[in-house]
Amino acid sequence: MICAPHRRDEEGTAMATITGYENEQIEKANASGRTPVVFIHGLWLLPSSWDNWAGVFEEAGYAAVAPTWPDDPATVEEARANPDVFAKKTIGQIADHTAEVIGKLTKKSAVMGHSTGGLLAQIIAGRGLSAATVAIDPGPFRGVLPLPISALKSAKPVLANPLNKGRAVTLTLDQFKYGWANALTDEEAKELYETYHVAAPGVALMQMANANLNPLTEAKADTKNPERGPLLIIDGEKDHTVPWAIANASFKKQSRNEGVTEIVKIPNRGHSLTIDSGWREVCDTALNFVKRFV
Numbered sequence: 001m002i003c004a005p006h007r008r009d010e011e012g013t014a015m016a017t018i019t020g021y022e023n024e025q026i027e028k029a030n031a032s033g034r035t036p037v038v039f040i041h042g043l044w045l046l047p048s049s050w051d052n053w054a055g056v057f058e059e060a061g062y063a064a065v066a067p068t069w070p071d072d073p074a075t076v077e078e079a080r081a082n083p084d085v086f087a088k089k090t091i092g093q094i095a096d097h098t099a100e101v102i103g104k105l106t107k108k109s110a111v112m113g114h115s116t117g118g119l120l121a122q123i124i125a126g127r128g129l130s131a132a133t134v135a136i137d138p139g140p141f142r143g144v145l146p147l148p149i150s151a152l153k154s155a156k157p158v159l160a161n162p163l164n165k166g167r168a169v170t171l172t173l174d175q176f177k178y179g180w181a182n183a184l185t186d187e188e189a190k191e192l193y194e195t196y197h198v199a200a201p202g203v204a205l206m207q208m209a210n211a212n213l214n215p216l217t218e219a220k221a222d223t224k225n226p227e228r229g230p231l232l233i234i235d236g237e238k239d240h241t242v243p244w245a246i247a248n249a250s251f252k253k254q255s256r257n258e259g260v261t262e263i264v265k266i267p268n269r270g271h272s273l274t275i276d277s278g279w280r281e282v283c284d285t286a287l288n289f290v291k292r293f294v
Helices: 020-032 048-060 075-082 091-103 116-126 151-158 162-166 171-181 185-194 202-209 242-256 279-293
Strands: 004-008 014-016 035-039 063-065 109-114 128-138 231-236 261-266
Touching: 014 128, 020 063, 020 075, 035 091, 035 116, 048 063, 048 279, 091 116, 091 202, 109 279, 116 128, 116 202, 116 231, 128 279, 151 171, 151 202, 162 202, 171 185, 231 242, 231 279, 242 261, 261 279
Parallel strands: 035 063, 035 109, 109 128, 128 231, 231 261
Antiparallel strands: 004 014
């Protein structure tokens, strides 16, 4: 395994940069000569949540790269054994780490993300680092104003306690059902929870929730950069965590860019749409968009 150097956060805590796992993906993508597609996971998930998607994109002729967030455990089992490792990871730290991985790729990549990953994908696009971007159920950035009741209820497990800013927060099954799996059967909701759900940094969610109150927030995207490139926003019709009002407000902000900007609503789908039994429909929608530009 390749040993990576470390950087330190604002509190002086050592943070790994590019991991051995990421270096392997980077080297494989560069050696393939294919266009990379970078998949960014969101809160309460790990890079493995993209495994099905990565297979589809690889079959379509792309090189899949799924970066970690700083200090992500390798597996769900490891993550549940040590949930505190997720604490204090900010949007800025995650965005910078993702940009570092992208900077090691020899071809300009397409970028896609889900939930907070969808916000991160837009941040990356705003830096001019993406050839085409797909933001799925994307978390809000500064300037996106709607705050529907369902979104506030979904975020309540974190926002209700200010001390969660420095903590890693795990959802209960009932909280997961409301925020993620409201469009699914109880059986499938439980299966997804047991297969994918891990703790998440409370601070990242608070940054998104408070973005319009803090002019210095890290939860902001440069929507005016002419190098942003084509962007597609996908949202589930029944999403409680990122309801249509939020996704559409993000689209309206992004549509002022000179690049192609589109939005698609997936009927009868909730926030789990990238990992539940209907994932392929969403994956194909994203793939078809990327094929048009990359």
